[in-house]
Amino acid sequence: MKFYLEQRTLSDDVAKIIRKMILNGTLKPGERLNQAQLADELNISRGPVREAIKLLQNEGLVKHETNKGTFVTTLSLQDAYEIYTLRALLESEAAQLASPFLTKKDFKRLEELLMELQDSFEKGDLEREAEIDTLFHKTIVEASKHQRLIHMHQQLDTQVGAMFLTIAHELPQRATKVVENHQLLLNVLKTKDQGEIKQLFSEHYTVALYELTNFKKERGV
Secondary structure, eight states: OHHHHHHHHHHHHHHHHHHHHHHTTSSOTTOBOOHHHHHHHHTSOHHHHHHHHHHHHHHTSEEEETTTEEEEOOOOHHHHHHHHHHHHHHHHHHHHHHGGGOOHHHHHHHHHHHHHHHHHHHHTOHHHHHHHHHHHHHHHHHTTOOHHHHHHHHHHGGGHHHHHHHHHHHOHHHHTTHHHHHHHHHHHHHHTOHHHHHHHHHHHHHHHHHHHHHHHHHTTO
16 A cells, blocks of 8 residues: 555656646657657656656647557647637636625735736746646635535636647737636726626636637648
8 A cells, every 4th residue: 555655656757747848848749758758858657657647638738549659739729619618607607606606805915916927927937827727717716615616617627728728829919818717807897787707707717718619620630
């Protein structure tokens, strides 16, 4: 049992390293993951690398193709449609429910996260941007006090990395507006207008989906 726990911890550490390589662009979208090479570079056996890749598959950052191998994820149109529409539905409802419960402390936290988002954007730290995005939306959703909705939303958090990765590489013009778009969400929350809140939080995802769909169709992807 002790050996199992140690191996599991090592796999988590390896997953963190590979995740960082994916999000900072060292490993490119569509690139094949060479398990033997990764094991050599990290000076470990292939076992923890295999387990780490399974974890990253669950997060949507890598995909396994039978008889071909494992590759860094590029979201298909169907992937994008399912992730963005579901997140739009869940989060627009959660933000509306959260509106009456958001405190001054919550708003201060959201403003601090926006500053951190600006800093990570300026540094080109995509991994940190993805982390802050998750924290920003989590702060809002958890204020809804709707436990089942919160749980369902958290399950989609594992797709944030793939979403950020796809937007950064395929819609760089939208990626440059990441801080501006989140500032709009914060501003509408301060109005307490639940109708406007629901609409803007939905559009935060549906507009991104629309732009991504057009991009892929123009290129025949």
